[in-house]
Amino acid sequence: MNAAGTAVLRLDDVHRVHGQAATEVQALRGVSLAVYPGELVAVMGPSGSGKSTLLTIAGGLDSPTSGTVCVEGRDLGGLDRAGRARLRRTSVGYVFQDFNLVPALTAAENAALPLELDGVRARAARGAALAALGELGIEELADRFPDQMSGGQQQRVAIARAVVGERRLVLADEPTGALDSETGEEVLRMLRARCDAGTAAVMVTHEARHAAWADRVVFLRDGVVVDESSPLPPTALLEPSLR
Amino acid sequence: MVCIPGMVASGGHENPGGPMSVRHSLLALLEEGPMYGYQLRAEFERRTGGTWPLNVGQVYSTLARLERDGLVEARGDDGEGHRMYAATPAGTAAVGEWFATPVARSQPARDELAIKLAVAVTVPGVDVGAMIQQQRSATMTALQEYTRLKARAAVDDPAELAWTLVLDSLVFAAESEIRWLDHCETRLRRAEIDRARRTPSSSVEPSSSVEPSSSVEPVETPGGAR
Secondary structure (H helix, E strand, O other): OOOOOOOOEEEEEEEEEEOOHHHOEEEEEEEEEEEOOOOEEEEEOOOOOOHHHHHHHHOOOOOOOEEEEEEOOEEHHHOOHHHHHHHHHHHEEEEOOOOOOOOOOOHHHHHHHHHHHOOOOHHHHHHHHHHHHHHOOOHHHOOOOHHHOOHHHHHHHHHHHHHOOOOOEEEEEOOOOOOOHHHHHHHHHHHHHHHHOOOEEEEEOOOHHHHOOOOEEEEEEOOEEEEEEOOOOHHHOOOHHHO | OOOOOOHHHHOOOOOOOHHHHHHHHHHHHHHHOOEOHHHHHHHHHHHHOOOOOOOHHHHHHHHHHHHHOOOEEEEEEOOOOOEEEEEOHHHHHHHHHHHHOOOOOOOOOOOHHHHHHHHHOOOOOOOHHHHHHHHHHHHHHHHHHHHHHHHHOOOOOHHHHHHHHHHHHHHHHHHHHHHHHHHHHHHHHHHHHHHHHHOOOOOOOOOOOOOOOOOOOOOOOOOOOO
């Protein structure tokens, strides 16, 4: 998972300036980041450090003032609005702090929604949704409505919705923010398992304990990446039998 | 079982948790039945995931003191030349008392990082921002490692429960250290801004002194009790 492989997400020298002149705020100042298949990257930083801006730009919901953003090798800047919207629907899954499930739809219908919006026929979409729920081990929730599920269950359904179909990039904004410690950890375990199965994910969090599930932790301060932490080589830590 | 770097190194000269916890732990393990020294050591390390390794000499010297104090008694050998020990009624009572008494927090354990930071903010010419960031990265790396060990542990295996609770303790300690570093950084920035306001000639903008510099060594990762 290095320079040789193709990054699912690549940000190159991204700047984002909000406002003008006296009220100008530099939300991002030259951020470069590449996320490869199978990688979970956590972004940490205090409020105002630019982490939410980073996530919205990575997902094509906002555009950089300068610099480039590529998702699966396609430059978002080279796409028109419709093209960007399409790429968002087909390549990117989102997970939010407050789950954002549609209350009138069951778990399976929620998970099928991105595919249906993209024109996939209802039956095929439902099949893919059930497969996603099954892979995450929550098929028994398929016919429940959001108000019949706990927060942790809703967030797991939201992750199913984020990975349904062929989407390989998940962007998660404080996915454990509304969950208790134990449930948050279960959600992280699930996200980790998805990444181990090949998905790439970027997660914004302010909880170090949750960021620690990531392969890399990126620290943002004032719109600049100040440091990254990666695990030590596994040989330094474990008996070979555990590896 | 598993060896975690940083711990063995930091706990070399002193038992983390203090010798009292080893003494009481060994005594408590004898509640399960008579054991000899190697068995006690293995049982202690199985429950704590090898986080605080004991040498067998330490086990036997602890047993000798427990025997002197009337808390354990020798029970002959097991037929293979191992000297067996069992808890006496007084020993069982001591174990009960240990479990019923909270661990004291009266004397703060010496914390190398807190001391280092306290000295750094008062000594001129130290880039405290860089020091904090480097430490945060190092502690985060350790936290990632603990989490990977946790991810590997079988959640439904009761034998793993004791060890994963120890891991959780390390996880929470590392997390709390990171939160404390965040807090220090925020306070230092605020202090810097206040200072800038009092001297009107200088800029109000805090200098971004958080760029990492290689001149500062991170403190060895916390090894549990500190």
